[in-house]
Amino acid sequence: MLLDARDLVQRFDGTTVLDGLSLATGDVQALVLIGPSGGGKTTLLRILAGLDVPAAGGVSFDGVPLPRDEAALRDYRRSVGTVFQAYNLFPHLSALDNLLLPLVHVHGLSPAAARDRVREPLERFQLAAHAHKRPAELSGGQKQRIAILRALVVRPRRLFLDEPTSALDPEMRGEVLAMIRELKETGVEFVLVTHEMAFARRIADEVAFVGDGRVLAAGPAAEIFDHCQSPRVRDFLSRTLI
Amino acid sequence: MPRWIAHLVVVAVFAGLIAVAFARVNYAWNWAGVWEYRQKFVQGWLTTVAISLAALVVSTLIGSLAALCLASRRPLVEAIGRVYVELIRGTPLLVQLLLGFYVVASAVGLENRYVVGVLVLSLFSGAYMAEIFRGGLAAIPRTQRDSARAIGLTPWQTLRLVILPQALRLVLPPVAGQLVSLIKDSSLLSVIAISEFTLNAQEVNAFTYSTLESYLPLAAGYLVLTLPLSALARWLESRVRFEA
Known part of the structure; x- marks a missing residue:
């Protein structure tokens, strides 16, 4: 997938959650969003998954823009898959x-x-x-x-996974991460929000670091994890990658 | 001690106390006089059952509509629901019956007192149902709607396949409890001369001057209806708890 998100703005009750966020990827299979809590990762993912419409800005996948009206968005949601942190099942x-x-x-x-x-x-x-x-x-x-x-x-054309392991015990995280790894091997495209840094590094084709409602760094996983110039990102990684 | 034995013991002690009380006042029983009128009890009891069932159906409809009003985001619609629920729950059924029968029904030319009785009773019970339903809908977490949207369900499918099946389980126990209240509340329909169970007992009392012989069967007749319903409500409640 080629993701192109431009100048996304999202506000909830007067709080700006996405503040002109832009992100363009290469043709990747697995895109991983990392960053501090409250930085806007989940808000971005919900827009990519067609669950919310941004207040301003637009998104396209492989050159096709996401619609803004609910009926067309429902058709879009039917063509992708979304998994939340917990309470997905009926x-x-x-x-x-x-x-x-x-x-x-x-x-x-x-x-x-x-x-x-x-x-x-x-x-x-x-x-x-x-x-x-x-x-x-x-x-x-x-x-x-x-x-x-x-x-x-x-x-689905691709999956959106919003911190699928955050609500789990460590031993259960393993089985879910193993499943996601298997999906990667079978060629499924996905966008994953996660706090599992070691896993992110292993599985991501590209990584985007989302903080303060913007993309503070983005690129191939190795580049972000090993050679990132942004002090903010390096500080975050040094505290989470032990 | 098993629970059913405990229940028996409590019932026996209670019955004993009542028996002692009757023995002390030397009550002269006249069951023979009342037995003459047994047909009236049966007739009245059946009328009460029929009225309660009719009111259950109508009040479920009214309650569902009012619950949708209460949950509405439009202020005017929400206000209609809220005013209805608070007015009805805050005033005596007796006043509603008299107003409904002598003023509203007369004004619109509705003469069948049974229809009026069922309607007023349904409006009364519907206000309680509305709160039960509203609570049931509100108890379904937001994440369920999110999941439903994520897999591409329409709003109507979400209601039908996800929200209602879960809400129904939650509201069934309180609805069974509300039906118990409804059955007892229907006794007030006697004030607009509907020939239900209580009015018949009052008439038997007037004919025989045997007050307790007229009213004790009345109490028993209501218990026959309400005890199984209470048991049903408790059973439904335990089922909901296990599935949570």
């Missing part, structure tokens, strides 16, 4: 029904075809044994992996 439905819901009600598959579609991915990620459990019966890691799977089985 608690009244089993894991399997969570996967089937978008396939049947949004993408028009028959229930039988939808079941066929999810069978192989459930097995590949060792989730088949948990398919009939309600979210309350799943571990945090299992819930997040089902959520990623739900975004994936609709065959």
Whole structure:
């Protein structure tokens, strides 16, 4: 994907969260957004995922601009997948029904075809044994992996992952990160917001450091992590990369 | 001690106390006189059941509409819901019935007192239902709407597939409790001469001068309806808790 975000402004209740943010990437598979909490990473991701519309500025992927009206944005959201930090799943439905819901009600598959579609991915990620459990019966890691799977089985053009491991215990982080690594190997495009710096460095094609509502540094992962000129970014990395 | 034995013990002690009280006042029972009128009890009880069921359906509709008003972002619509709920909950059902029957219904030419009775009772119960429904909708976290939008559901699909199934589980226990209140509140319809359970008991009392023999079956008749409903409400509540 070629991402081009220009002069994005977003305000909530008078607070400026994005302050003229611009970011242009090369043709990357995995873009990772890092930076301090409250710096605007999640706000940026929500705009990229078509969940919010910026107050000013625009975004395009591969030269195609994101629409601004809700009906067209809904079509866009149907073509991508988004996973939040937590509480992605619908608690009244089993894991399997969570996967089937978008396939049947949004993408028009028959229930039988939808079941066929999810069978192989459930097995590949060792989730088949948990398919009939309600979210309350799943571990945090299992819930997040089902959520990623739900975004994936609709065959999206790309995924948006908003701190998918931040609400998890360390051991469960591992299983979710392993799943994201596998997605990278199979060629899925994604934008990931994360605080896992070691993981970000390993998986990112390009990294953007978002702080104070702007992109303070962006480029290939090695460049940002090893040779960044910005004192602000170096200071942040020295405190988070132990 | 198992819970059902505990319940039995408490009921037995309570019944014993009542029996002692009756023995001390030397009450002269006249069950034979009241038995003559057993048909009236049955008739009245069935009318109460029918009125309560009708009012349950209508008050669910009114309550849903009012809850949507309460949740509205438009000030005028929200105000309509809020004024309705507060006026109804803040005034006695007795006054609402008299006003509704002698003023409003007469003014619009609505003569069937049963229809008026069900409507007023539904308006009354609907205000409580509205608050129950509003609370149920508000209890669904924002993240659920976000997830629904993220997978591309329309607002209507979000309501139908995500919000309502969850909210329904939450509101069923309090709605069952509200139905218990509704059944008891329907006894006030006797003041506009609707021939329900309480009015029939009052009439039997007038014919036989056997006050307690008329009103004790009345209490029992209401308990037959309300006890299972309370049990249902508790069971629904425990189910919701396990699923949380």
